[in-house]
Amino acid sequence: MPIDISKIPSPCYVLEERLLRRNLELLNRVQTASGASIIVALKGFSMYATFPMVKQYLSGATASSLNEARLIFEEMKCKAHVYAPAYKPQEFDELMSYSSHITFNSLNQWNQFKDKVQGFERKISCGIRINPQYAEVETDMYNPCIVGSRLGITRDLLGEKLPEGIEGLHSHTLCENDSYTLERTLVHIEEKFGDLLHQVKWLNLGGGHLMTREGYNHEHLISLIKRLRETYNIEIILEPGSAIGWQTGYLTSTVLDIIDAQGIDVAILDVSFAAHMPDTLEMPYKPRIWGATDAVVGNEKPTYRMGGMTCLAGDFMGDYSFEKPLSIGDSVVFDDMIHYTMVKTTTFNGVGLPSIGIWKENDEFQLLKSFGFETYKDRI
Ligand SMILES: Cc1ncc(COP(=O)(O)O)c(C=O)c1O
The missing domain is CATH 2.40.37.10 (Lyase, Ornithine Decarboxylase; Chain A, domain 1)
Known part of the structure; x- marks a missing residue:
């Protein structure tokens, strides 16, 4: 009706609950079949009244600020994955209290906060964001691989061995893309960072996976994820925002x-x-x-x-x-x-x-x- x-x-702004549930059911099917963890990116969808329903299907949420991390902690009642281009020293203690995973955008940032995070009362899994220098995003405003991009570390700045304490890599280069764009992107990730993937526990493939758009080939995505999990023996995390609120x-x-x-x-x-x-x-x-x-x-x-x-x-x-x-x-x-409106x-x-x-x-x-x-x- x-x-x-x-x-x-x-x-x-009015969200149709049954349309959201339909998206979540689909995302959960992909999650279960692929063995990946799918978490919601609050930057795209943070309508927290729906978090109890989101939590029934997804594995958690990702934050790009202290405020988002706190919202996840208070309203989704779980710890957040966090990534931001830089963290504020005066916020970091509070940020840690809401976080299960923290990804750093530079080695400077990791060096600045590693003692704090490693001395924290419980384990927080740390990662760094990489820049594979490949994205199929037409609008520069949304392309994290433009020349001079501040988002992520290029391979030339990383040695043969990841810093002690880094157990994840994070790559976000997709924007409303399909699994075939991901497949082409993985060629660049593996070519440049393949050796380092053997050194980590998890790979976060960011957002931009528009799995709820009609025509998306879920079986293809599932096969890509399974191959990555098997080849490198790692956990795969996807953190879409748009796909959750898409057409809801x-x-x-x-x-x-x-x-x-x-x-x-x-x-x-x-x-x-x-x-x-x-x-x-x-x-x-x-x-x-x-x-x-x-x-x-x-x-x-x-x-x-x-x-x-x-x-x-x-x-x-x-x-x-x-x-x-x-x-x-x-x-x-x-x-x-619904996505990228209320939040903006x-x-x-x-x-x-x-x-x-x-x-x-x-x-x-x-x-x-x-x-x-x-x-x-x-x-x-
Ligand atoms: C690091 C990161 N993760 C996840 C997302 C969510 O992307 P999307 O809403 O396109 O799925 C974004 C969006 O900009 C991002 O920058």
């Missing part, structure tokens, strides 16, 4: 005004691409809207540009054709707006943050949060 938009406030929900919005901008009909919405859907401008990509298609040229269909509610000139997305004309007060629902929203221009809710499996809507002036004021 489709969800009933009239029961949901505007604007609101929407951003609802309302038409506030319709204007004629020099011949272009613009629907001004109560949401902002810049503040609420920043990836649409960063990547960029054109989000799908329920009941609309790309502008149909030379056709009679009513066509509109979607205008964001900030005064940023570029805060718009166009153009879309609808079956019938839009009116002020109509709902406009953006599809696939801002109150730029003082715009309010969308509410957050869940369309439950029993077909009831649960409003989790609404935000007001205090949220805006707290941030500045």
